[in-house]
Amino acid sequence: MYLLKKIPAPNNRIWAACYMDSATECFEIRTEFKDAPGSIQTLYHKEYSIGTALTDFLYADLKVFSVHLEQIKAHLKAIKAGNDLKLHFVQLFDIAIFWLRCSPVFAPLAASIQRQRLYFDQGKKLSVDGIERQMAYYTEIQPKLLYLAENFFEADTPEDMTARYFRQHEELGKKQAPEWYNFLPLKYSDVTYGITMKGANGFFPYDDVLNEERRNDFQEFPAETLNTEEPNDFVQFILAEYIRRNLRFRICKFCGCYFGIMGNTRSEFCDRLIDGSTKTCKEMGSLRLYEKRKMEDPAIREYKRSYKAHNARIRYGIMTREEFNAWSQEARRRRDDCVAGKLPLEEFVAWLDSDRQS
Ligand SMILES: [Zn+2]
Secondary structure (H helix, E strand, C coil): CCCCCCCCCCCCCEEEEEEEEECEEEEEECCCCCCCCCCCCEEEEEEEEHHHHHHHHCCCCCCHHHHHHHHHHHHHHHHCCCCCCCHHHHHHHHHHHHHHCCCCHHHHHHHHHHHHHHHCCCCCCCCCCCHHHHHHHHHHHHHHHHHHHHHHHHCCCCCCCHHHHHHHHHHHHHHCCHHHHCCCCCCCEEEEEEEECCCCCCHHHHHHHHCCCEEECEEEEEEEEEEEHHHHHHHHHHHHHHCCCCCCCCCCCCCCCEECCCCCCCCCCCCEEECCCCCCCHHHHHHHHHHHHHHHHHHHHHHHHHHHHHHHHHHHCCHHHHHHHHHHHHHHHHHHHHHHHCCCHHHHHHHHCCCCCC
């Protein structure tokens, strides 16, 4: 699709960046402006609800790595030989974007793939070594993060997640449990504190190539930003940010995947797009809840039916207003017991029908 468009080339350096606030996580691929070493040019910017990066990463199919690694080798070989440069650089870009879309946790890998373009322009040696090493890291870390999702992030009630992290780690250490290794050090390098921005998808060089839709509710906010070329820094920074913000994971009742939650939220659905649909789980989920509400509890349905029948008796003079009021008071009490599960539905219905007029 973007074969004919020019993919923006990095200058001097290319790396990944991440920062977040309590609701949004932002991921970037950055380079420097051509004639201004030390400056920052954002090539790619994408933002998600907090918790998306690590939870999406859990479901990434990493078997594709070996296929892509072979493809990357072939592209680099062709580039070295000077064949169809543009085509091969576009196909490398394609692979980088594939992983970025899979989960933003892959931003350092995408940057590494695009770094080959930089090396080519700088006359340096092209090599898959760094890419291969990073793929091995992602493969090693995925089961560890799944362990943390299941055993650490899935907390029932809000709590101090920093305390929880170190308490659990310490307990496993005392037991010399092998799970101890799943607790990653919350360690990373090159963090700067300053003004960052969100609400500006679609304004960066890669977006033009990818035909990204523009979104402009631009806001500035102060945050710590990690700048790195390495996925271990990236993963550990995201992990630490989630933990310090007391983010928890919950399983979406629609797609069954983990998503991030904050505080006391009752949210049961994630905001991922449903496969083959333009609707998210949240949108489909609320539709379902609406239908459920329409269907209502059978005890309430039976109560309404009997209420109408008894009310009609006043009109026919079979029951006085006072008798009806006493009946409806008792009926409501039994209805509430039934909804609360303290009275079987059959018993409730039998009681409602006990004075039935034949
Ligand atoms: Zn979902």
